[in-house]
Amino acid sequence: MTQLFDPLTYIHSVDGDVFTDIISRLSGYLSVCSKCKESEVSDNLRSFVSYAKTVLDQNGKVYGSVSDMVQLAIRCKSTYPSVAMAAERLLVSPVSTVDCERGxxxxxxxxxxxxxxxxxxxxxxxxxxxxxxxxxxxxxxxxxxxxxxxxxxxxx
Known part of the structure; x- marks a missing residue:
């Protein structure tokens, strides 16, 4: 999920091959989580990628980190619900298994x-x-x- 929200992925992707792979992997997972059709989730992800590219190119704001892109996705929750759900899941996912190991x-x-x-x-x-x-x-x-x-x- 991190690649979807990584600004460097948007900057360095010349063609859509990187996002095609990301979208195909994420759409299956998110369709199960959201109980939506995989095609709807995939379209939602593609639309967000297009929107994020235009925002990064045209807007004067600096989206320099994953958390900035996650906040962008959450702000657009009504337009891109599947992407916002992925962003919310990314925010709560543990970075490592240290806490488990301590337990x-x-x-x-x-x-x-x-x-x-x-x-x-x-x-x-x-x-x-x-x-x-x-x-x-x-x-x-x-x-x-x-x-x-x-x-x-x-x-x-």
Missing amino acids: FSRVNIIKTDLRNKLAEETLNNLVRISIDCNDNFCYDDAFKKWAAVKERRILM
Whole structure:
């Protein structure tokens, strides 16, 4: 999707071969997402490419980044709904899998051989606390609250 919104693609494309490939790949994906006909999505993408080329050539504005082109597509949402949907999906797509990998690492730290019978909800809560918790968390207050919920045998 990034190529559709990359200004350098528009500047360096002499013929439409680059966009033909991009449009053919994206139209199939976006037609499934939007539940529209692939031909409609393809026409919508072609129209946006033509519009973007004229905007880049004629308008005095500088569209120097992918985010500028994404904003252009979102501003024209009523005219190019499929392109705006692609732009919105591009904005929320993760850049890398680092967060996922961190989550797996936290699960491996929490769920050890001694804690292999943790309930799924408990494991989810512990992972969430481990990932989202800040350094200012007061463990003493949390322990006191937990201990006050019911009568417990607390060994100290």
